[in-house]
């Protein structure tokens with residue numbers, strides 16, 4: 255993956271992240287200040303430490319996604335983005351475009367889902 259491609263995925267991830275943060279601040283109204291802080295972090299550095307209150311106010315799904323996005327941004331900086339965290343193989347391009355924050359290739363994801371079912 256070249257630099258330009260990584261930059262595109264970075265933008266995708268940051269957009270998604272902002273969407274989650276914004277959705278939350280619309281729900282809670284009181285979080286204006288928090289929104290500004292997080293938005294600034296998004297610009298300054300990909301890594302953000304969230305307050306406990308912030309994380310608790312998110313739905314489980316949003317919280318999980320936000321953390322996955324942060325992990326993906328870290329992998330982008332380490333140039334490990336697009337590599338499955340379980341089997342170390344490259345994650346398919348189509349899958350990355352659909353779910354850029356995924357840490358796993360489709361095979362490992364399916365395996366994990368199978369295991370959680372049984």
Ligand SMILES: [Zn+2]
Pocket residue numbers: 338339340341342343358359360361362363
């Ligand atoms: Zn894998």
